[in-house]
Amino acid sequence: MRRLDLVLLHHSLQFAPARWKELRGRLGRGRRQSVQLPDPDHPHDLPVDHRARHYRENRDLFHEHLHAGTLFMTGSAKAFRETTRNFLDIARHGPGHVRSHPNHPHFCTEFHSNDGILGRAREIHVEYCDRWDPPR
DSSP: OOOOEEEEEEGGGOOOGGGHHHHHHHHOSOOOOOOOOOOTTSOOOOOOOTTGGGSTTOOOOBEEEEETTEEEEEEOHHHHHHHHHHHHHHHHHHHHHHHHOTTSOOOEEEEEGGGTOBSSOSEEEEEOOSSOOOOO
16 A cells, blocks of 8 residues: 555645645645644534435546645535545544554545545545655
C-alpha cells in the first residue's frame, strides 16, 4: 500500500492538482492546529439515498487525482455531507487510538466502488497517521 497525503476539495474551487507540488513548495513546513469537531450526538447524519448513488446520472462522486505524493478527493457538497461520518470518525478517534495502541496504530476508513461514491477508483483506504512528513 502506497502512503499518500490527503487533500479534500470542493469541486467549485477548480483547483488543478497538477499545480500542487509548486504550491506545496511555497507553503513551507506548516504548523500544528487544533479544530473543534461537532458534538458526536450532533444530527449531522442525514438520510442517504444509496440507490440514487448508482444511477448513471449521479454526479455526486469523489474524483481522485494523484500528484506529488498526495491524493486529492474532489467532490460536491452532497458527496462530502454523505461521507462526513467517515472523516469525522478518523479525526475524532484516530489520535487516541494511535496513542493507546502503539503496537497496532492503525485507524482507518474505506470507500469502495460499490458504495456509489467513487468516480474511477475501486477503493480508497484513508488511514490516520500521528506524524506527518511532507513530501520532498
